[in-house]
Amino acid sequence: xxxxxxxxxxxxxxxxxxxxxxxxxxxxxxxxxxxxxxxxxxxxxxxxxxxxxxxxxxxxxxxxxxxxxxxxxxxxxxxxxxxxxxxxxxxxxxxxxxxxxxxxxxxxxxxxxxxxxxxxxxxxxxxxxxxxxxxxxxxxxxxxxxxxxxxxxxxxxxxxxxxxxxxxxxxxxxxxxxxxxxxxxxxxxxxxxxxxxxxxxxxxxxxxxxxxxxxxxxxxxxxxxxxxxxxxxxxxxxxxxxxxxxxxxxxxxxxxxxxxxxxxxxxxxxxxxxxxxxxxxxxxxxxxxxxxxxxxxxxxxxxxxxxxxxxxxxxxxxxxxxxxxxxxx
Numbered sequence: 310x311x312x313x314x315x316x317x318x319x320x321x322x323x324x325x326x327x328x329x330x331x332x333x334x335x336x337x338x339x340x341x342x343x344x345x346x347x348x349x350x351x352x353x354x355x356x357x358x359x360x361x362x363x364x365x366x367x368x369x370x371x372x373x374x375x376x377x378x379x380x381x382x383x384x385x386x387x388x389x390x391x392x393x394x395x396x397x398x399x400x401x402x403x404x405x406x407x408x409x410x411x412x413x414x415x416x417x418x419x420x421x422x423x424x425x426x427x428x429x430x431x432x433x434x435x436x437x438x439x440x441x442x443x444x445x446x447x448x449x450x451x452x453x454x455x456x457x458x459x460x461x462x463x464x465x466x467x468x469x470x471x472x473x474x475x476x477x478x479x480x481x482x483x484x485x486x487x488x489x490x491x492x493x494x495x496x497x498x499x500x501x502x503x504x505x506x507x508x509x510x511x512x513x514x515x516x517x518x519x520x521x522x523x524x525x526x527x528x529x530x531x532x533x534x535x536x537x538x539x540x541x542x543x544x545x546x547x548x549x550x551x552x553x554x555x556x557x558x559x560x561x562x563x564x565x566x567x568x569x570x571x572x573x574x575x576x577x578x579x580x581x582x583x584x585x586x587x588x589x590x591x592x593x594x595x596x597x598x599x600x601x602x603x604x605x606x607x608x609x610x611x612x613x614x615x616x617x618x619x620x621x622x623x624x625x626x627x628x629x630x631x632x633x634x635x636x637x638x
Contacts, residue, residue: 333529335389347513352455363412367412371388374421391415431612482559485604491505502514514563534571538594565610586618
């Protein structure tokens, strides 16, 4: 019998889609690039070095482990994206060994130890960031004020070097000093465009939102998680009398809600599950920011919800076609 006449039985999915894993990873990285370029322009060439060290460490670790397994997975872009996100979550003046440790931990322990891409139960970049945050808290919470670049001037940003009360921004992010003291020297527009102290890639809410809009339009990420995350967080801030715009644009909320909570591997599979996941992350972020020991709570909130994903998937799985869901008596 000719092999062409044989019936081939293969596993699903049976429909081809133009979005491969590598295309998704590299597209997300490209959408993150403007925020990184802004961070480098704001904090100087040292921040670019931190980004390159983070990416190189992640990719080298991926290369060593994948080659030891007889595979080559660098081209799928996941290690590059993990290193990029770790670099984005680093203070500009952090010692170079810290992003190296974070990247190695993220790839070797959180990703590859569980079987590689698609099998990790926690976002590797967030896990790496939290690991070094608790290991070297002082270095991970040391900041520097932004430079007043030509682009900041054109966009109408504040020159903190000559602004009244500028000393409040020395060595602290807006979340560290609170909305009242920050707004005495800066304004909401500074928060939105990213003319503030902070981690390299998280400061510009504007550029992160623009990058996410393309991902939404390309259907690479869905609306449920970011919408539920930001809506629940905003509602709680409003109920408890916080400054909504300040807390939306300060810190890593936009980076976390738009680019890290939406990670396909570590987020729920169903639309209902995504809403639960996003709502839970928003509630936890609020609790940590307002009542915890850290001014920022995005990383920890998303990781805690990553742990709950199997339970969420089990509770929200759809009824099989042709079956009737039994009602409890």
